[in-house]
Amino acid sequence: MTWWDTGDDEDEPEFDESDVRVRPNRRGSRPRTKVRPEHADAVEGTVLGVxxxxxxxxxxxxxxxxxxITAARASELRRKSVVTGDRVDLVGDTSGEPGTLARIVRIGERTTLLRRSADDTDEVERVIVANADQMLIVVAAADxxxxxxxxxxxxxxxxxxxIQPLLCITKTDLADPTEFLRNFAGLDLPVYLSSADRMPxxxxxxxxxxHRTVFVGHSGxxxxxxxxALVPGADRAIGRVNVVTGRGRHxxxxxxxxxxxDDGGTGWVIDTPGVRSFGLGHVDPASILGAFTDLAVIAERCPRxxxxxxxxxxxxxxxxxxxxELGEAGRARLDSLQRLLATFR
Structure with a gap:
């Protein structure tokens, strides 16, 4: 007699296979496949906003x-992010009629990618915009x-x-920006001066x-x-600077x-939320030297x-x-390069 045999067969319940409960396969019986549809009928578009x-x-x-049109990200993109400026392929209802929704199934190759991190120790990048070729940095001369x-x-x-940087100094009626601009004298940086009486x-x-120009700047x-002013009807919300903290409101x-x-054609302004910090944890310092082409050539003679x-x-x-060797502008360009490189220290 085995240990599970009680010896009393009359009291033992009888079982057969039909009494066994089989847990249903919730995923269905169709085998999974890694083959994705080609979406040969997809149409191309550019993401304007998210x-x-x-x-x-x-x-x-x-x-x-x-x-x-309005679109959602397709499940096959998984964790791939779609950002403003991306060139994408879409399927589904691409008519653009009210209430319709297309699906983004592919992201095109990005020519540029503007990124920032939370701080300089954070290597996790946060993508701001894709495929921009200019950046307009907006700074106030005061307030x-x-x-x-x-x-x-x-x-x-x-x-x-x-990306080619541009610089716009606003509120020049409140303060003279000359001293501030000396910090960037060594850069090939177009500068625009704006005041309450005249905007350029x-x-x-x-x-x-x-061009596709991304606008960046501190709040306020x-x-x-x-x-x-550049895009009539844009109706972007305008904030005020806190008189106590001196900070702008997002x-x-x-x-x-x-x-x-305008008469010369069209361009795109990519407006971004104002930020008070801009981490560079994802940036390779070598790419900064590459922006100073004349200095980069000389740097080939530097020790490793x-x-x-x-x-x-x-x-x-x-x-x-x-x-x-670099004339009068050499000192200013070297100062600018060293200041930018020092941000990584």
Missing amino acids: DRGRYAVLVDEGGRDERE PEPRIRLVDRYLVAAFDAG LDEITRDLIG VGKSTLVN TSSSTVSLRVV GCTHLPDSPDCAIIEAVEAG
């Missing part, structure tokens, strides 16, 4: 059938006071992304046409005011693309591991500047 999981996408830009270090960080991010709209518009510097809460039009900072021994760039 709002709570919904994407505003422009299809057939500049064509006879140009339309803006709030201009922050050189923040502008430096914008410049580093632009150089790292391969014609000059800025001319340089926006044919007048970025939204500038955007509204008004633009999302990144959005706005079309700029040269930081190009003032305390760097045998730096070929420093020696060339001291020898006058």
Whole structure:
């Protein structure tokens, strides 16, 4: 007699296979496959903005059938992020009629990618915009006071992304920006000066046409005011500076693309929320030197591991500047390079 045999067969219940409960397969009986549909009928579009999981996408830009549609990200994209400026492929209802929803199934190759991190120790990047080719940095001459270090960080991010930076100084009727601008004398940086009496709209518009320009700036510097003047009907919310803290209030809460039009053609303004910090934990310092093409050529003579900072021994760039090889502008360009590189220390 085995240990489970009671010896009383009459009292033992009888079982057969039909009494066994089989847990249903909730995933269904069809085997999974890694083969994805090709979506040969997909249409192309450009993401204009993102709002709570919904994407505003422009299809057939500049064509006879140009339309803006609403789309969601397809499940096959998994964790791939879709950001303003992305060129995407869409399927489903792409008519753009009210109440319709298309699906984004592919993200095109990105030519540029503007990123930032939470701080300099955080290597997790946060994508701001894709495929922009210019960055307009908006700074106030006063109220709030201009922050050189923040502008430096914008410049580093632009150089790292391969984006051409531009600089607009607002509120010049409140303070003279000359001293502030000396910090950037060594850079090939177009500068626009704006005041309450005169905004350089014609000059800025001319340089926006044919480009996708991302606008960045500290809260309260007048970025939204500038955007509204450049793009009538944009209706971007305008904030005020706190008289106690000297800080601006966040008004633009999302990144959005706005079309700029004049006789020379069209361009795009990509307005972003104001920020008070701009982490560079994801940036490779070598990409900063690459933005100074004349200095990068000389740097090839530097010893391995040269930081190009003032305390760097045998730096070929420093020696060339001291020898006058780069003329009067050499010192200013070296100062700008060293200040940007110092942001990583």
